[in-house]
Amino acid sequence: MSFSDVFFVVRLCFAILLMTGGVFWFLPVVGLWMFPLGLLLIITCIPFFDRRIRVWTRTLGKVMQEAEQIEADTALPEGHQGMSEQSTERMSQS
Numbered sequence: 001m002s003f004s005d006v007f008f009v010v011r012l013c014f015a016i017l018l019m020t021g022g023v024f025w026f027l028p029v030v031g032l033w034m035f036p037l038g039l040l041l042i043i044t045c046i047p048f049f050d051r052r053i054r055v056w057t058r059t060l061g062k063v064m065q066e067a068e069q070i071e072a073d074t075a076l077p078e079g080h081q082g083m084s085e086q087s088t089e090r091m092s093q094s
Contacts (some may be wrong), residue, residue, distance in 0.1 A: 008045060017040035 015038040022035025043049045 011041055012045060015039070015045075 018034045018038030018041065019029040020038075020039060022032055024030050025032040025035075044053060
């Protein structure tokens with residue numbers, strides 16, 4: 001039995017355990033948050049969904065990186081007091 005097979009079995013058992021705990025959401029330690037997490041682990045065992053999740057997370061990472069870069073480019077210099085024009089525009093739009 002290879003490492004990937006063992007990892008698959010462990011992940012599947014953990015997912016089933018999480019989903020079972022999610023059913024008992026009314027108990028103090030376990031909660032409803034466990035059910036979707038277990039479902040997500042089971043979905044990642046299916047290659048079709050696993051590929052889609054990997055593409056989605058990669059795309060999300062690129063978008064977050066671009067947003068951080070834009071924010072860094074438009075940030076005020078060190079020690080500068082006051083608000084930038086973009087900040088005041090955002091506040092007025094809210």
